[in-house]
Amino acid sequence: MEETQEIDIIEQVTQQEYKYGFSTDIEMDTAPKGLSEEIVRFISAKKNEPEWMLEWRLKAYRHWLTMEEPNWQNFKYPKINYQDIIFYAAPKQKIALNSLDEVDPELLKTFEKLGISLTEQKRLTGVAVDAVFDSVSIATTFKDQLKEKGVIFCSVSEAVQDYPELVKKYLGSVVPSTDNYFAALNAAVFSDGSFVYIPKGVRCPMELSTYFRINAENTGQFERTLIIADDNSYVSYLEGCTAPMRDENQLHAAVVELVANDNAEIKYSTVQNWYPGDKEGKGGIYNFVTKRGICAGVNSKISWTQVETGSAITWKYPSCILKGDNSVGEFFSVAVTNNHQVADTGTKMIHIGKNSRSRIVSKGISAGKSHNSYRGLVKVNRKAEHARNYTQCDSMLIGSKSGAHTFPYIEISNKTAQVEHEASTSKIGEDQIFYCNQRGMGIEEAISLIVNGFCREVLNQLPMEFAVEAQKLLAVSLEGSVG
Amino acid sequence: MLKIKNLKASIEGKQILNGIDLEVKAGEVHAVMGPNGSGKSTLSAVIAGRQEYEVTEGEVLYEGNNLLEMSPEDRAREGVFLAFQYPIEIPGVSTTNFLRTAVNEKRKYHGLEPMEATDFLKMMREKMEQVEMDKSLTSRSLNEGFSGGEKKRNEIFQMAMLDPKLAILDETDSGLDIDALRLVSDGVNKLRNKNNAFIVITHYQRLLDYIIPDFVHVLYKGRIVKSGDKELAKELEVKGYDWIKQEVEQNA
Numbered sequence: 001m002e003e004t005q006e007i008d009i010i011e012q013v014t015q016q017e018y019k020y021g022f023s024t025d026i027e028m029d030t031a032p033k034g035l036s037e038e039i040v041r042f043i044s045a046k047k048n049e050p051e052w053m054l055e056w057r058l059k060a061y062r063h064w065l066t067m068e069e070p071n072w073q074n075f076k077y078p079k080i081n082y083q084d085i086i087f088y089a090a091p092k093q094k095i096a097l098n099s100l101d102e103v104d105p106e107l108l109k110t111f112e113k114l115g116i117s118l119t120e121q122k123r124l125t126g127v128a129v130d131a132v133f134d135s136v137s138i139a140t141t142f143k144d145q146l147k148e149k150g151v152i153f154c155s156v157s158e159a160v161q162d163y164p165e166l167v168k169k170y171l172g173s174v175v176p177s178t179d180n181y182f183a184a185l186n187a188a189v190f191s192d193g194s195f196v197y198i199p200k201g202v203r204c205p206m207e208l209s210t211y212f213r214i215n216a217e218n219t220g221q222f223e224r225t226l227i228i229a230d231d232n233s234y235v236s237y238l239e240g241c242t243a244p245m246r247d248e249n250q251l252h253a254a255v256v257e258l259v260a261n262d263n264a265e266i267k268y269s270t271v272q273n274w275y276p277g278d279k280e281g282k283g284g285i286y287n288f289v290t291k292r293g294i295c296a297g298v299n300s301k302i303s304w305t306q307v308e309t310g311s312a313i314t315w316k317y318p319s320c321i322l323k324g325d326n327s328v329g330e331f332f333s334v335a336v337t338n339n340h341q342v343a344d345t346g347t348k349m350i351h352i353g354k355n356s357r358s359r360i361v362s363k364g365i366s367a368g369k370s371h372n373s374y375r376g377l378v379k380v381n382r383k384a385e386h387a388r389n390y391t392q393c394d395s396m397l398i399g400s401k402s403g404a405h406t407f408p409y410i411e412i413s414n415k416t417a418q419v420e421h422e423a424s425t426s427k428i429g430e431d432q433i434f435y436c437n438q439r440g441m442g443i444e445e446a447i448s449l450i451v452n453g454f455c456r457e458v459l460n461q462l463p464m465e466f467a468v469e470a471q472k473l474l475a476v477s478l479e480g481s482v483g
Numbered sequence: 484m485l486k487i488k489n490l491k492a493s494i495e496g497k498q499i500l501n502g503i504d505l506e507v508k509a510g511e512v513h514a515v516m517g518p519n520g521s522g523k524s525t526l527s528a529v530i531a532g533r534q535e536y537e538v539t540e541g542e543v544l545y546e547g548n549n550l551l552e553m554s555p556e557d558r559a560r561e562g563v564f565l566a567f568q569y570p571i572e573i574p575g576v577s578t579t580n581f582l583r584t585a586v587n588e589k590r591k592y593h594g595l596e597p598m599e600a601t602d603f604l605k606m607m608r609e610k611m612e613q614v615e616m617d618k619s620l621t622s623r624s625l626n627e628g629f630s631g632g633e634k635k636r637n638e639i640f641q642m643a644m645l646d647p648k649l650a651i652l653d654e655t656d657s658g659l660d661i662d663a664l665r666l667v668s669d670g671v672n673k674l675r676n677k678n679n680a681f682i683v684i685t686h687y688q689r690l691l692d693y694i695i696p697d698f699v700h701v702l703y704k705g706r707i708v709k710s711g712d713k714e715l716a717k718e719l720e721v722k723g724y725d726w727i728k729q730e731v732e733q734n735a
Contacts, residue, residue, distance in 0.1 A: 430534075435571040437555035438531050438564075439585035439645065440592070449584055453575030453624070 018275055021245030024110045024215050028134070031088035033218070037061060040188050043088050047157050050164065060177035060187030067181045074373045074405055075342045077286065077313055080251060087189045089134040089216040107133060110213065128153055130194045130210040132223060137192045142206065151204050151235075152197040156224055159195035166197055170228055174257035174294050174321070182253040183290040186222045190255065193223035198233040198264070207463055212241040214274070214285070220251040227257070229264035231297065236267040238466055242310070245275050247283045249312060258293030260300035262324070266293060267303045269462050270318075271470050274310035276477075281340025281369075284312025291318035295327035295353070303330040305461040307470045308343060309477040317375065319348035322356035322384075329358040332458040334470075336451075336477045337370030337402070346376035346407075351387035351417070360391040363455045366402035367478055373405040380417040387414065393423040396454050398447065398478065448475035484509050484680050485530075485550075485649055490541035491705075492529045499525040501705035502541065507649070510677040514691055514716060515684045517702035518724045523684045524568060526702070527653045530682075531565040532558050545649070559585075560592040562648030566638040566655050573625040578637060579607065581625050582644050589645065610643040614670035632663035639670040650674075651682045656690040668693030688720035701727055 031042050040061045044054040069080075091107060111131055128142035130153065137155030146153050152163060159167050177187035194210040214221050229235050241252075252274060258266050268291075277284025287310075293302040304318040320329030331347035349358035358378065366372040372395065380387045395404035404425055412419060428450055436446030452459065452471050459467050485507040492500040499522045507513055517523050529536050530543065532555030543550040550558060573581065586606075587597040598606075611618060616636060626634050635655050642650055652671070656664055671681065671694050683694055691699070691713060699716045701709040703724070708731050709715065719727075 429571070431571050432573055434533060434555065435567065435573070436581075436585075438559050438567075439581070439641065440556055440559040440589040441584055442554075442556050442588070445584060445588060449576055449581065450573055453573055456575035 018245055020242035020273065021275060024106060026104065026106050026215075027092045028216055029090045029092050030086050030216065030219070033086055034083040035085070035087060035189070039087055043189055043191065046088060046090070047160070049160055052164075052168065053160055056172070056177065057188050060184050061189075063178050064181070064184035064188055067184055069181050073315060073344050074375070074407070075313060075344060075371060078249075080286070082185075084218070085251060086216065086219040087222070088191055089219045090191075091133060110215070111211065128206050128208050130155060130208075132192050132194075132210060132212045134191075134214060134216050134219060134221065137194070146204075146206070149202055149205055150199040151202060152195065153208055154195055156190075156193045156195045156226060159226070163195070163197070166228065167195070167226070170226055170257065170259055171224075172257075174259060174292050175255050175290050180290060182288045183255050186224060186253050186255045186290070189220075190222045190224040193225040193254070194227075195225070196227040196235060196237065198229045198235045200230045201232045203233065204235040207236050207238060209238040209240065212239065214241075214250060214252065218248065218250075220253065222252075223254045225254070225256045227266055227268070228259045229261065229266045229300075231262040231264060233261075234265045236269070236463065238269040238271070238463065240271045240273070240466075242273050242275070245278070245283065249277075249284060249286055251286045251288065252311075254289045254291075256289070256291040256318075258302055260293065260295050260297060260302050260324075260327075262297030263299045264297060265301040265303075268293070268305070268318070269466065270304075270306040270308070271462075271466055271473065272306065272308045272310050272314070273473055276310050276339070276341050277312040279339050281312070284341070285310065287311035287314045287316065289316040291316060292321065293319070293329075294321040295324045295329060295356070297327070298324045298353075299326045300324045301328040301330075303328075303332070303461070304347065305332040305458065306334070306345075307458070307462070307473065308333070308335040308345060309473050311343075312341060314341075314343040314345055317346050317348055319350070320358065321350045321352065322358060322387075323352045324356070325353040326355045327353050328356070331358075331360045331362070332461045333362045334365070334455045334458045334474070335363070335372055336365045336474055337367065337372045338477055339368040339370060341368075341370040343371075344373040344375055346374045348377040348379070349389055351378075351380040351384040351389070354383070354385045354387075356384055356387050358389045360389070360393075361457055362391075362393045363458055364393075364395045364404055365398065365451055365454065365478070366395070366404050367398035369401045371403040371405065373407060375407040375409075377409040377411070378419055379411045380414050380419070382413045384414050385416050387417045389417075389419045391419075391421045393421070394454070395423075395425040396451070397425065397427045444475065444479055447478055451475075451478060484546060486544040488542050488544075490526075490529065490543060491539045492525060492536050493539055494525070494536050498539070499536075499705050500529065503702075503705070503707060505700065505707060507680045507682060509648075509680055511698065512675065512681045512683060512694065512696045514694075514696035514699045514713075515682060515702055516686065516688075516699060516716065516719060518728075519686070521702045522705040523686075523702055524653055525705075527565055527651045527682070527684055530558075530651060531555060531563065556588070557592070559645075560589045564642050564645055564647030564650045566635075566642060566650065566652045568653040568655075568657060570626045570629075570634040570638055572627045574627050576625050577623065578621045578625050578640075582607070582641060585641075585645060606644070610640060613673055614640050614643050615666055616640040631658040632660065635659060635663065635667055636670070639667055643670065643674055648679050649682070650679065651684065653684045654686060655683075656685055656687065664690065665693060688716045691716045703727060703731055
């Protein structure tokens, strides 16, 4: 009886799989395959960039050539052939759009299908969206309303044209173009992403969000996001992402930089649902991302929340440099892996300012044959008097073929620091599942309920409407994880 | 409602139930008593559908259907409820959230729409009052950090919410002080009616002072060796189980 039940569940899963796996048939403007100085120039020219921007890219590219791909991670992946990737792909359309009416209806339909309506009147009030399709931003909603408050929310390509001083000042200030292999690659070829500037004393009146969609085959996505919260300002930003189901792995190497000045607060939430590959581990996105924020000013705060359910491999450590005195860094993470997925994720909290505080709450769930690693660094510099950190790392295993790993690093150079670390590993219990069964819940509902309970602390950090989405996503990601 | 015929079951190759016969009709309360290791909890686990137990022989009919062919969740949705001897903790899931999922899963199975949040909360309040359940428990994580008494009362509360046809109470009295015992029993008595039935599994007669059974069965070595009315329970209280054991050995 047990076996037939297992088969039933597997059947359900093969029928239901990844919901966002469709692709859009649209005429594209693409760069030739491969990477060279020519390609970097091609991308820059496509975007009509000023000379300084091109120089910045070329410098990054030349540096990248001298670098080696890192190999300290807790997983293996086939060597990426960078000459086999298309580094730029954009839907053919007029470069400058005056209004949403000019967006290709096929693109609007694609986003509708993903549940992202770009028609402003249909949008949830309180959320402005920037929609990025392959290498370009195709629309940003509520721009004008935001502008009235002085808030700049646009694609980074537009920012290069319209706000060059801000871009020059902050681009690469948190993640230098030489930072690491994938950050250097991104700096050379980054295509689009969001740019946010919140002026002094402004509390951004709505949630800002970017929706990333990979569509084209054999392309990589290299977006770059830059958010600056000036003195006494506040912003909450959310990103979501999906991709079609394809048999080849696709590289997504993004960079996100956050800057919080005096008394400013940035809340950055991610719901990552790139295509995870099929049950056998074929295809899926390599999600190799560098995310870092600096609490540059006194009393500033940066809070990362991430729900990672997609991608074949997730490899990223959203971090905080706590430079300002009394600054606060937070990292809340849920990483779910199923089938052959891999996640190696965590954070770095670098304490420099006095009384700086950080909090890390990481929940890893591994099912199937997947591996889930938490890797984190808490570093307290010599001058960071009375720095405090609290870290809590919980892992949950589903089935007997998955793995959970924890790699915490702690470096303390100041005696007044207080650092706490708690970790736990549990197996989802047959007793728990049976208890739920006995109350009328099927196995899938039971797992979803138990997992959501396990992650509640993190899910509570998400804005309401996204928390609901994230809960559903957790349930779908774990479908078929128990037989 | 429930007909058990020559039920034999084993776990990890070890036979625990050796041919149980039992019939339970609507409106009845059956007490199943017996010494430790006699198979009381196995019986409840097999009825509820725990996978670890293998039924080797016999049948269980529930409202005319083969219960053993139904998944544990379908049994629950059809109205079989088990109050656990050791209720399970589910961290991060409130009793409210847990029950809303349970109630709506059951409704879905019966082709009903999910309950409106306000109706659900109203039902929660009513049932809480009915079984004298402390409000603060419903917002805490299910059974996490609950005292033994709180866990058992939470089971009774869940039973009230799910309104089963057949409820099995597996040693619900174990670990309860006299006040908690009374509250739990009051809850059960309020839920008793002519349409539902209870199987009360207990080691001691004490619980049966509060929940008066129509029938008492003594389970020993995986068989029902003696049945009677509530007087049998009283006899057991005075004489213990040894005389029954002896009787069985003599007849063997």
